[in-house]
Amino acid sequence: MTEKLPLIPYPSGAIAMLNGTYMHPSSLVVALDPVFDTEHVLHYVKEYLGVEAEKGERSPNLTIAKAIDLKDEEAYRLELQPCGCRIEAQDLKGIFYAVQTLRQLFLAYPHAIPCCRIQDAPALHWRAFMLDVARSFCPVEEIRRIIDILASCKINVLHLHVSDDQGWRIALDCFPNLGEEESGRYSKQEIRDLVAYAQDRQIMVVPEIDMPGHFTAALAAYPKLSCTGGPFTVPKGEGIFPDILCVGKDEALAFVKTVITEIASLFPAPYIHLGGDEIPLDRWVACPDCQKRKKALLLSDEKALLRWFCNEMTMHAASLGKQVILYNDYLDQDYNKNIITQVWNPLLDASLSEHPAIMSDYFHTYLDMDHTLLPLQVVYRYGKQLQTEKDANLFGAELMLWTEYICTRAERDLHLFPRLIAGAESFWTHQGQHDYRRFVDIFGRYGEQFLPPETHITPRKQWNSCFIISVLQRYKRRRRVKRNSKKAGIALS
Ligand SMILES: [Zn+2]
Incomplete structure (x- = not known):
């Protein structure tokens, strides 16, 4: 199944549509790789997604992992599954851009977002x-x-x-x-x-x-x-x-x-x-x-x-x-x-x-x-x-x-x-x-x-x-x- 996701700028890499939908959460429990600054990440999540968020390891519905294979610090991977959301990035920059993408999905689909996997990185760095x-x-x-x-x-x-x-x-x-x-x-x-x-x-x-x-x-x-x-x-x-x-x-x-x-x-x-x-x-x-x-x-x-x-x-x-x-x-x-x-x-x-x-x-x-x-x-x-x-x-x-x-x-x-x-x-x-x-x-x-x-x-x-x-x-x-x-x-x- 392919669908044009309502995203601007459109992702540079592959988009795969998955089965099911991701329901807007009323709050997020964020499992975060300790290399990332918690305060910054939680601030991004609250500010741009408009939901309460706290750090927690038990049954998280947002996982943020360090992706060492991503060479570009602005690159990210974003996956939405019925059970939760996962962001992978090498740097805080990548997390920030993943959250921007997620924000547009939240705005465009006010209740349920079609599950998908997105790979993204910029073509130009300036x-x-x-x-x-x-x-x-x-x-x-x-x-x-x-x-x-x-x-x-x-x-x-x-x-x-x-x-x-x-x-x-x-x-x-x-x-x-x-x-x-x-x-x-x-x-x-x-x-x-x-x-x-x-x-x-x-x-x-x-x-x-x-x-x-x-x-x-x-x-x-x-x-x-x-x-x-x-x-x-x-x-x-x-x-x-x-x-x-x-x-x-x-x-x-x-x-x-x-x-x-x-x-x-x-x-x-x-x-x-x-x-x-x-x-x-x-x-x-x-x-x-x-x-x-x-x-x-x-x-x-x-x-x-x-x-x-x-x-x-x-x-x-x-x-x-x-x-x-x-x-x-x-x-x-x-x-x-x-x-x-x-x-x-x-x-x-x-x-x-x-x-x-x-x-x-x-x-x-x-x-x-x-x-x-x-x-x-x-x-x-x-x-x-x-x-x-x-x-x-x-x-x-x-x-x-x-x-x-x-x-x-x-x-x-x-x-x-x-x-x-x-x-x-x-x-x-x-x-x-x-x-x-x-x-x-x-x-x-x-x-x-x-x-x-x-x-x-x-x-x-x-x-x-x-x-x-x-x-x-x-x-x-x-x-x-x-x-x-x-x-x-x-x-x-
Ligand atoms: Zn002069």
Whole structure:
């Protein structure tokens, strides 16, 4: 007997349907392998399955066993029999994901669940979502809600874009003028709490401080870090702005190193994103300090100066135990080999094969674009494309939400749902199990139940637009990316 179980993301491995049904228990007695942390596991069971649970060896109805044969720490096996439920995993992560799967079964079958055996493991190990909190501030409780949703669809990295031209969102001790209370800024304690909240849901938070471009908000607070001395005002709306960090001034270099140090201490993740995208270099050409630095280092041009700066910051981050991620705008083979590149601009020559790559192609993952530009099925296709290409340097994949024009929860939600969930399935589920129609069918029937109450979901008729309109829109968008790339001095292939 085969049945499509109502699960999103759909399991990567085999599903076997067994005889009988598993009745919802009113409480669970959990027999737990002593290698696992009891408190954590019981918390997961109570929180996500909504039942009372206690540890006990006598007649348990949930058994959690260590599976040494599972090499992947996120993998799990789940078996439902009339007499009880069994989870096998190698790590707490696997247990967490098994419980997420069980939660969806509990929601979809309110009384009796068909007995089954599920094997599951992710196809990609960096399954990320980028939230731009710089352009539009996102309140902490709202980020928590997003983290809950990410956890339920097995996304394991939250990339927080916390600084840009339009805003600086973390209050730091080292430079207290960064960001403004009135326009929205997180305290260090709020960040610590958020990181712990995410960690508890098996999500790593990776901060991004964009530099040396996309830096106007910092320059507005500390104008002497610029080439011209300012003054600057924090801009609104989208764009590439001319003023960037002056790398000719020692004070400016010391500033960013101090910022990196404090940010690194706040986020336990072994990664830090330093942006490195869309940097117009005109100010450096005209700046005596930058020119002096360039000559002293015997560098040929401003691109070489940028490379030197990025490599310096990479070494500083490495001294703090952090690996740097940079967007793929300028990266070439002379950049530090440990840099992970985030490939967003598909028009760029991808001759950066020596760096591990996080794929977040503009035309597949930018969820801030409306559905005519980025239809649901295009997002769903992306994970399969990446898995089929099997690039040896594939590090992972990421869904992106830039927020120049997305300010409210309703606007955010409508851009995210169901495309975020589709992307999550395409990253988690093995390509052999990808099935767009099944996804649409399951989301259509259970999506609302799986998401928190009052989540705004884009109506089904808008998920995929007319093909011709979509092609036209994408052509127009492509020209705009080209124009912007030229403006920022990025060589296109
Ligand atoms: Zn300068």
